[in-house]
Amino acid sequence: MQKFQEWFENRHEYAKEWKQRTGGKVIGYFCTYVPEEILYAAGVLPVRILGSHEPQDVTEPHIFGMFCPFCRDCLAQGLKGRFDYLDGITIAQSCLHIRQAYTSWDLHRPREFSYYLPMPHHVQSKRAYPFLRSELAAFKEAVEKWTGKTISDADLDRGIEIMNTSRRLMREVYELRKRENPPLTGLEAMYLVLSGQMVDKREHNAYLEQKLKELSERQPDRQTGERLMILGSEDDDTAFMAMAESLGTTFVVDDHCTGSRYFWNRVEPQEDRLMAIAARYIDRPACPTKDWPERSRLPHILKLAKEWNVQGAIVMQQKFCDPHELDIPAIRKYLEENGVPTLFLEFDVTVPIGQFRIRVEAFLEMLRQEDLF
Known part of the structure; x- marks a missing residue:
């Protein structure tokens, strides 16, 4: 899984080399x-x-x-x-x-x-x-x-196939995270998805295809601990993910545009390729700017929590993020009414790791006490 981290951290160098x-x-x-x-x-x-x-x-x-x-x-x-x-x-x-x-x-x-x-x-x-x-x-x-290039239907078919292959492979990885002892951490999953947004997907797909069998047989070298979900605003804060999982917990699923929302649904074939692509983006799990008048995300998020056996959810918001700020109260209420405790955190450019560590520790302590009784 180290390759995905290297791709993400060296994304500028990769793009320059790709151009050359x-x-x-x-x-x-x-x-x-x-x-x-x-x-x-x-x-x-x-x-x-x-x-x-x-x-x-x-x-x-x-x-x-x-x-x-x-x-x-x-x-x-x-x-x-x-x-x-x-x-x-x-x-x-x-x-x-x-x-x-x-x-x-x-x-x-x-x-x-x-x-x-x-x-x-x-x-x-x-x-x-x-x-x-x-x-x-x-x-x-x-x-x-x-x-200076005419894009034919065959070209569109190729573009759709590249993207659909990426989506299929990432869904397969996320399915592995349903296991009692997931073979990868939330941090590793974040690097996997983020790197897929940075490098040529043909290269990313080929490498991920090779790693899937290895992942399916991988035995984690750590205890899973509490199974957490993370959702909310855009999130590529790897330092926070590493800190939270160092406390003896594992993020098993997410709802982020840097996570599952990015790849969740595929383009379904139609004779009109552009209409097929349009339908995919209209029907994808919605960003809160587009989730109205019905809140379609609520049942989707709860379904993720139930299927991935989530014990608690960290709901994060980028400071001043108006769409998510309006969305989060309804999401927290819905999850808590359905038995999923939540912790709300407000992120900034740099995350106060020490302060957030204390709050995450308190949240995990609460979950552990509930397990005792």
Whole structure:
């Protein structure tokens, strides 16, 4: 599993080497509603733009200080030139904060290509499908113009197959985490999914295919302890995951756009490839910006908790993250009413590991006392 961690930690070096090796273009995307199928069909490497979890002082002139730390951290990476190898940037409409990060990046560190994709918020409307299908056609045309390559149905089929293979393999890994003694930790699973957002999925898929048999036979060298779920805002905080699991617990499942929400459903075949892709993104487990008027996430999250035999859930929110801040009270109430205790934590660019350790320890102590009685 070390390879996935190395890919994630050396993601900039990987992308630069990929460009040199293939002569292809690399595009950075800010949101997982961006249809990577179309980018792979065009021979473009999509890489997720994430922060570095370091204090920074470069974003204040460009973005409000009360915008979430994740979007400010992402923008800082662009302003500091850490993604200067990108040929393009793109975003699908998600929240106002990350949209501002994209806009400021585009203004102050412009690339040869940029594209804003109007992903519908009202995904529960039947009109969302034809609307997104038409927007995907416009996106495909823009990518064709940028790359000088016509994207055929065969190209789209290839892009869909690359993405669906990745989703299938990651679902198989997550199935292994249902075991009484999961063969991988939550931290290892986080590296697995994050690296899949950074490197060429054909390479990632091939390596993961090899590792699956090894994983299925792997005997963990640690006690599982309490089985936890983590959910909420974007989360790539590996230091927090390592700290929490060092206390004798294991994250067995998640609901994050850097986790299961990213790969949960696949593109189902249709004659109209763009409509098939549109349906996949409309039907995926929703981000809270799109989970209305019905809260479709609640039964999905509870199903994950039940099927993965979760004993408690850590519900985290990036500070000032308005969509999740509105969502979290309903999620906590729903989980607790259904027998899943929760702990709420508010994350910032840098997480106060010492303070959070005390709170996680207290939460685990509570769970252990409940087991005693």
